[in-house]
Amino acid sequence: MGDRTEQLNDDQLRKLLEQIVQRYGFDFRNYAPASMRRRVLAILQQEKLDNLPDLQARVLADPSAFQRFVHGISVSVTSMFRDPTFYLAFRRNVMPLLATYPFIRIWNAGCSTGEEVYSMAILLHEEGLYERSRIYATDLDALSVERARQGIFPLGRMKEYSANYLNAGGKDSLSHYYTADRENALFRQYLMKNIVFAQHNLVCDSSFNEFHVVLCRNVMIYFNNTLREHVLSLLHDSLTTFGILCLGAKESLRFSGIESCYVQLIETEKIYRRMI
Ligand SMILES: C[S@@+](CC[C@H](N)C(=O)[O-])C[C@H]1O[C@@H](n2cnc3c(N)ncnc32)[C@H](O)[C@@H]1O
Numbered sequence: 612m613g614d615r616t617e618q619l620n621d622d623q624l625r626k627l628l629e630q631i632v633q634r635y636g637f638d639f640r641n642y643a644p645a646s647m648r649r650r651v652l653a654i655l656q657q658e659k660l661d662n663l664p665d666l667q668a669r670v671l672a673d674p675s676a677f678q679r680f681v682h683g684i685s686v687s688v689t690s691m692f693r694d695p696t697f698y699l700a701f702r703r704n705v706m707p708l709l710a711t712y713p714f715i716r717i718w719n720a721g722c723s724t725g726e727e728v729y730s731m732a733i734l735l736h737e738e739g740l741y742e743r744s745r746i747y748a749t750d751l752d753a754l755s756v757e758r759a760r761q762g763i764f765p766l767g768r769m770k771e772y773s774a775n776y777l778n779a780g781g782k783d784s785l786s787h788y789y790t791a792d793r794e795n796a797l798f799r800q801y802l803m804k805n806i807v808f809a810q811h812n813l814v815c816d817s818s819f820n821e822f823h824v825v826l827c828r829n830v831m832i833y834f835n836n837t838l839r840e841h842v843l844s845l846l847h848d849s850l851t852t853f854g855i856l857c858l859g860a861k862e863s864l865r866f867s868g869i870e871s872c873y874v875q876l877i878e879t880e881k882i883y884r885r886m887i
Pocket of ligand 1: 685724828
């Protein structure tokens with residue numbers, strides 16, 4: 612393999628991303644450059660290629676190579692009850708608001724392989740709200756959405772997830788929500804019945820409903836400011852007045868065009884309420 616910096620000639624990278632928009636309609640041109648370069652380098656290695664023109668030829672000619680490309684660009688790292696204090700704050704401060712609604716629509720945008728979705732389903736179940744909720748779980752990456760739909764996670768991570776669950780105010784034992792085989796935890800069917808899984812691209816697809824809660828956590832950290840602003844405006848258009856917007860710990864509404872429409876519900880968590 613040649614010099615790694617040479618492999619990532621800026622013009623060639625720009626051209627690859629432009630060709631992808633034209634061929635597949637997926638636009639990665641406003642993803643943050645540093646993380647994009649790291650991901651593309653990793654994709655070259657996985658595809659056993661040493662230059663961008665070869666990668667471009669493969670991705671344009673072969674839709675399954677494109678699907679692998681999307682999976683490689685998507686940073687799919689996630690976990691159940693990630694940032695337990697977020698879930699604890701949600702349980703204490705948001706659930707009582709949701710309890711006043713006859714029907715609850717939640718959009719989990721950028722749900723990755725689903726750990727966040729099942730965490731929210733468990734929370735709603737424990738607060739007695741799951742039966743009147745519908746969670747729309749979407750991601751750009753079709754491979755991740757497929758895994759999310761299965762609700763099967765490695766058994767080896769359950770110890771960490773159980774600790775997170777308890778720190779998030781869990782009322783039971785996490786193990787009550789899955790059955791285990793030798794390698795995996797299979798989450799129970801009743802947690803899935805009100806979840807709709809679908810592929811949705813925050814860059815180019817539009818809003819598809821009006822939600823009482825939108826969770827979009829640890830997704831926009833990989834975007835530049837222009838794209839972040841575009842996505843925040845899409846999320847805003849997807850929320851009811853007094854709806855709740857949840858972002859990741861390192862994200863915020865500060866300096867965004869929609870900041871003045873929201874109050875931060877809990878000072879220490881990125882949980883916002885739309886006021887106008
Ligand atoms: C780091 S994961 C975050 C997963 C989960 N929200 C969490 O906080 O644990 C980022 C997710 O955003 C998704 N993503 C990236 N760009 C996207 C886009 N344009 N539209 C929808 N999802 C996107 C990725 O596929 C990935 O699954």
